[in-house]
Each structure stands twice: as structure tokens, then as C-alpha cells.
Amino acid sequence: MAEKTCNLKIDIERCKGCLLCIEVCPVKILKASEHVNKRGIQYVVLTDPEKCTGCTLCAMMCPDCAITIE
């Protein structure tokens, strides 16, 4: 089986750590990072890109245009 690549991108500098994306992800592959961005915000990271279905729910809920899925 060919490896599935997820084209979900998180702009960690735009992320404000509201975590709304984590809440709506149906496959639970987003989580708060242990690191912070330049503004001191605990941003969101993608844990398992291969599980991403490209459903765009996370991007839809993001108030800060921090998530793009191509």
C-alpha cells in the first residue's frame, strides 16, 4: 500500500492555542505541543499525518487561519 501523505499545514506562529481544532478532529491526530511559539503560545501540532483524512474540519473551526489543507 502506498504511503498516504497528509498535506495539512499548521502555521505555528499564527496559532493562538485555542485548541478548537483538536476538539473537532474526527481521528484525534492534533494535540497541543510541548513547545511554545514566538508569542509564548502553546501551539497545536499534527501527531499522525498518515491518519489525516483531509476532512478540513480543523481548518474550518480555526479562528486564525492557521491551518491549511491543500
Added chain:
Amino acid sequence: MKDAPTHYCPGCGHGLVHRLICECIDEMGLRDTTIAVAPVGCAVLAYDYWDFDTTEAAHGRTPAVATAIKRVHPKNLVFTYQGDGDLAAIGTAEIIHAGNRGENISVIFVNNGVYGMTGGQMAPTTLLGQRTATSQFTRRSDKEGFPLKIMEMMQVLPGVTYLERTSIHSPKEVINAKRAIKKSFQTQINGNGFSMVEIISPCPTYWGMTPVRSMKRIKEEVMEEYELGVVKDAS
């Protein structure tokens, strides 16, 4: 939408609604004709984020400014973006009369039930029992009155064409809010008159809860008071 990070708090609904508006304008090919009027309130800086012509209005006079712009440029898409303080308190007269004249404009009404910019004071739309900076003993009907339902007030005006109350607490509702915004713009383009989309939006900072909890509050508490759905459709 300009490539600029917004000044909004984490989990604030304004950023999301801004994006929905921009998506509608892009998808409908309206960027070159759009003129927006920003309110006084948290969204006062909307003109820093939108890549189309934008201006401001004195607090609450937003529909009056939009009325005149639309009368001067009837072929342009003209919309106001207003919060509950701007629209439902200080600008009550302007919104009622713009609706009553049947002005061919669109109004995006973001209702988060609180004054965000000034520090979380009570709004006309604040729920009973909700504690704010200026309802420290919570909002009580005998002292602070009742949550004001502008949509239901506007419904009786013959000049008003389309009213819908939406929310952004879930992806399903976000999709629906976007559809309503598009419909409002289309109503205007078709020359069918005044339309308004209310969007129930979270203010985690002044609701005193996390963004995730705020979205749950919309579903569990706010929607109990403010029923979602089409309030009027004569388009």
C-alpha cells in the same frame, strides 16, 4: 483576507466570521465591488484584515453609513459588520430604520452577549444569570432587563427581506453560517432589500472559560435563549 495575524483573543469568534465573509466574497467574485463598514467594538480593526474597501462608523451608526454608501453606489456590495453593543444597544435606532426603509444592504451581526473591547461589560444580549463586569450580581430581569432579540424585533418590519440566526460552535453550524452570509449577499445582489445574519459567537475571555468550553456553552445555554434558524425569508 490580508495576511496579517488578528488582534483577537484565542478562540474568539470574530476571526472565524471574518474568514467566512472573505470566503463568501472570493467564491462569489465580489472583491472588486465590496465596501464594508466596520463597527466600534472588538471588530473595529476589521479593516486591517480585509482586502477590500472598508471604512468606519461612529458607534452604532454603522447602518446609517452603509445606507448612504449603498445609495451612492447601488451596484456595489455594501455590508456592515456589527457586534451586539454596536447593533443592539447604541445603534438600535439605526438598524431598525435601515431595515424599515428596506435598504438594500447586508448586515453581519456578531452576537457574543458581552462587550469585549471595553472589558466584558453587560450587553443587551447578555443572558439572564450571566455575570459580567457591570452585572456583578449576574443579569437579573427585574434590574437589568431581558436579553434583547433583535431578529424577532426586525421580523415584523415589512421592509426586511431576509433574517437568519446562525452559530459557529460546530463545523456544521460554521457551514450553515457561511451559507447564510452568501444568501444575504445574494439577496442584495438580486436587489431584494435588507438582510441580516446573526451569528452567535464565543467570547472565551469574558465568558471566563476555555474556547472549547465556550463552544459548548453556545450549544447548551445560548441557543436555549437564541433559537437558530431562518427568522424571515421573503427573498
Added chain:
Amino acid sequence: MKTRYLSTGNEACAEGAIRAGCQFYAGYPITPQNEITAYMSRRMEETGWTFIQSESELSAISMVFGASVAGARAMTSSSSPGISLKQEGISYLAGCELPGVIINVMRGGPGLGNISTAQSDYFQATKGGGHGDYHSIVYAPASVQEMFDFTYKAFAKADEYRTPVMILADGTLGQMMEPVEFDDDIEPSGRVTKPWAMTGAKGRKANSVKSLLLGDGVLERHNEKLQEKYNEIEEKEVMYHDHDTDDADIVMVAYGTTGRIAYSCMNKLREEGVKIGLFRPQTLWPFPYKEISHLAAQGTKFLVIEMSSGQMLQDVRMAVQDDKRISFWGRLGGGIPTEEEIIETVKKM
């Protein structure tokens, strides 16, 4: 060819706006300026432009803001209590550097006052009026003809300087009838392009017109720019009429209706051999400080006459810089100075 007919001041003012190419009018009824609103409701329709009877004066001035930001020539009119409400929008026009014409047909105050003529809004009109550090250009007509001429001119000046312009008339001027005359083929003057206007951002970068300037020092720089503009207006736009001031021992200073009464007094006193003149400011802001100061240098005495407790008086004092030489006669709350009162005051000087 000239058009000449008998008109009220209010209607002459409205026709002046029409001839200046006013594209948008919004107003709310208030006495003694109702003839302007009624006249505009007919004439704006006839010219194919927009008339709106707004829900309030607050709304009317914000509609003027909207029409102006959209690039149109726009006007509103009211009388004193209504003009107080309009201060909100006038401040926004000034802050956003938007042109707009505001007519104030003054009546007695404070509060609801009465519907008689008055000049007690002088401070409000000339010193800013709303919040912030700004001025509106203020014209003071003294005849029905000047109601037409100054309103016509106001639109060009508003556009030239991107600033609110006020016509400060009074109830008498608004209601009285006199002949008004203008060229049949008079066209709007002083048209300018408005690249900043809200028109839709087709083929250009998006425009943004706002007065909220939060960046460090940005508002201060904006205010400095406004002050530069005000300095230029003070230098170029002062207007006044002087009558027989060259040899005068006494110069009366009065504007609007009191200017007319003073003119009549002057003629009577001259017949009696009193060397008296009249200085009538036609712009109240910018105020003719320099010109009055020149008169003061001749050693003349001054009599300021107003339908107020002495508001323009303060500006005359600043120009003359010698209070001992200045007398004042004023009537309050809708009272009109009589010729007898003025002549008696002059004779006591």
C-alpha cells in the same frame, strides 16, 4: 442670463446646495430650518440624487459621512439642539478628513430653548464642537443671497480641504425673504478627484478610511497633519465685509442678522455725523484676527454686538488685545438687539 426670484433664506441655502452639485442630503425636522429639508425632498428627487429623512440627527450626519466616504457631495441641516447631536459625526468627518456641509439655522438655547433666532452656538461652531482637536470652516451669511452663495461655496471648500464646512445662519436669516440671484447656467465648482473614496477596490489596492489610529505616535502625526491643514485654511480662507472703517472712531463687529442691524445703525449714526464703521466677519473660523488687529492699530474703539452673552467677543478681544476699547451689546435667549439699543450703546462709548 440670471435667475432672480424671491426666496426664504432656508430655500436659498438649499438651492445653493443643489447648484453646487449636492448628491446626497439627509436631515431630521427641526424648527426654524424645516424649509431646507422640505425643499430638498423635492429638489433632490428632481435632480436624480438622494434625499433621506433620517431617524435622528445622529443618523443624518452619519449618512453624510457614508455618502462622503463614497465620494459624493453631501449635506445635512438642522438647528441648534439637532446640531448638538451632529457633533458626533462632525468629529468623525474631521478625523477621517471627509468633506461634508452642515447647515445650522441657530435658535435659542440651552436645551430645547425656543424657536426664535439666536447666535449662541458660536463657541460650538468655531472651537470644534465635538471631541478632539479640530475645526470646521464656518461661514456666517447675513442675507438670503449669502445663504445661497456660501452654501454653494461650502461644497468646493469642503472638497478642497477634505473637511467639514458649516453654514452658521440664524432663525431670522432662515425665515426671511429677499431676492436671490445666480447665473442660469451655474455649474458645481471646485470638483476634485477622490482616489481615497469607497468605490470597490477594482484594479487598485483596497482603500481604508478611518480615524482610529492606535500605532505608537500615529495619531499624533495625524493631528499634526490636521493642524497644518488648519493653518493653511487660516491663511487663505478668511472672509469679511467692512464698511466705512477707514476713518472710523468706533467699529461695530457683528455677523449674520446682528450684522444687518448694525449696518442700519451705522447709516443712521453716520447721518448724525458719528464716525462709525462696521466689520462683519463672513468666516467665523477662520476668524479675521489679523484684519481686526489692523483696525485696532488705528486706535479705534470696538462695539461687539451678538445674540449671545458674548461669544465672538472673545475672539475680538484676542484680536484687539486691549479690553478697555471694547464694548459689548448682546441679547439672550432669542432676543434681538434693537437699533435703539445699539445706537444708545454707541453714544455712551
